[in-house]
Amino acid sequence: MDGRQFPRIPLDSLAMLESEEHSGQSVLRDLSQSGAKLSSAHPPQPLEYVALSLSLPLREPSLQIVLAAVRWVQGRNFGVEFIEITHSEQSRLKEFLDIQVHTQHIATSTDRPKRESMSVE
Secondary structure (H helix, E strand, C coil): CCCCCCCCEEEEEEEEEECCCCEEEEEEEEECCCEEEEECCCCCCCCCEEEEEECCCCCCCCEEEEEEEEEEEECCEEEEEEEECCHHHHHHHHHHHHHHHHHHHHHHHHHCCCCCCCCCC
């Protein structure tokens, strides 16, 4: 367990980032109720504030994050904490994540190998 309050859902989708310093495309690597991991050729700096538009699979329009703080940067990867998100977008995010967690739970429980009963002879 990594001590996180919310589970992270792995993704591989497009994100648009905008800040005072720069704007451009990023790749959304994982997502939780409180933040995300992204990857970019030109990542922002730690403590920079950004606005995000996240493309979620099978969801239109993109999810809008009004304000997020960059908490860490490692190479091309960086993590953001959501600071400001509208109530309606927060509801959309929660609904998306709930479906993903449920789907992953079903997938992992059906993918587990069945235990063979052992007999003592």
